[in-house]
Amino acid sequence: QQPVQSPQAVILREGEDAVINCSSSKALYSVHWYRQKHGEAPVFLMILLKGGEQKGHDKISASFNEKKQQSSLYLTASQLSYSGTYFCGTMNTNAGKSTFGDGTTLTVKP
Amino acid sequence: DAGVIQSPRHEVTEMGQEVTLRCKPISGHNSLFWYRQTMMRGLELLIYFNNNVPIDDSGMPEDRFSAKMPNASFSTLKIQPSEPRDSAVYFCASSLPVDVGRGYTFGSGTRLTVV
Numbered sequence: 001q002q003p004v005q006s007p008q009a010v011i012l013r014e015g016e017d018a019v020i021n022c023s024s025s026k027a028l029y030s031v032h033w034y035r036q037k038h039g040e041a042p043v044f045l046m047i048l049l050k051g052g053e054q055k056g057h058d059k060i061s062a063s064f065n066e067k068k069q070q071s072s073l074y075l076t077a078s079q080l081s082y083s084g085t086y087f088c089g090t091m092n093t094n095a096g097k098s099t100f101g102d103g104t105t106l107t108v109k110p
Numbered sequence: 111d112a113g114v115i116q117s118p119r120h121e122v123t124e125m126g127q128e129v130t131l132r133c134k135p136i137s138g139h140n141s142l143f144w145y146r147q148t149m150m151r152g153l154e155l156l157i158y159f160n161n162n163v164p165i166d167d168s169g170m171p172e173d174r175f176s177a178k179m180p181n182a183s184f185s186t187l188k189i190q191p192s193e194p195r196d197s198a199v200y201f202c203a204s205s206l207p208v209d210v211g212r213g214y215t216f217g218s219g220t221r222l223t224v225v
Contacts, residue, residue: 002152032213041201042153044213087153094208097166098143100153 001026003090005101012078012108020104022088023070030091031064031071032098037084045073045086075106083108116202116217123224128190131220134183135204143214144177144187145201153201159185192224 003024010018022031030049034042046055048064048071055062059076075082085105089098115134123129135142144156157167159179167177174193179185189196199221203214 030208034213034216041216041218042214044215047208047211047213049209049211089214091208095160095165097155097158098214099155100145102152 001092002099003031003088003101005086005088005104007104008102009105010107012106014080014108014110015077018075018078018106020073020075020086020088020106021070022072022090022101023068024090024092026069026092028064028066028069028071028090029093031062032089032091033062033071033073034087034089035082035084036087036103042087078106078108080108080110082106114202114204114215114217116200116220118220119218120221121223123192123222125193125224126191127224128188129192129196129222129224131187131200131202131222133185133187133202133217135185135202136215137183139204139206139215140182141205141207142179142185143203143205144185145203145216146198147201147219148198156187156200189222192222194224197222197224 003022006021032047033045036042062073064071085103087100087103089100117132143158146154156169157177162179177187199219201219203216205214
């Protein structure tokens with residue numbers, strides 16, 4: 001079952017914050033987040049495992065609400081380099097197979 | 111580590127021809143995935159292997175598609191015969207067990223165009 005991401009697209013000015021949401025209709029074991037720039041491969045950002053933890057590095061963090069079966073990615077004080085398409089991938093078990101959402105396109109303008 | 115290596119980077123072929131895409135995963139990774147990406151369908155999982163064994167091929171669109179992983183350092187995805195609707199970017203990714211917490215490492219992809 002494919003997770004649903006929202007919003008589909010967001011445009012920001014440098015320094016503004018953004019939140020991208022990912023929700024599933026099935027119980028989740030883990031959620032992982034990737035950023036893909038045009039013409040490149042997706043790059044791993046972080047993974048959150050069952051347990052409702054929050055993670056972060058630099059100004060990008062994420063939360064995982066197991067009960068609501070959803071995760072959110074937080075981008076704080078956005079930089080031009082944050083532009084790209086963000087995908088969440090969800091796993092229903094620890095078997096390692098992920099289904100990806102349709103992506104959220106983030107554009108950061110000067 | 112050189113990362114996940116895919117070849118070729120670009121492939122243009124005529125309808126009906128056989129196409130073989132290749133992937134070398136990161137050494138030590140026990141899972142390998144083939145994804146296809148298009149504007150219309152996003153990132154679709156085609157097949158994944160665990161310890162060289164195919165675990166789930168439910169995403170393989172038709173019998174025209176086949177994948178093998180003869181050893182831990184090599185996998186192929188073959189399309190025979192190819193059709194224009196197969197045009198897409200095909201990504202190979204590898205990973206450690208999910209509980210290790212490192213996510214997937216994707217290769218640079220093969221952009222396939224079938225004319």
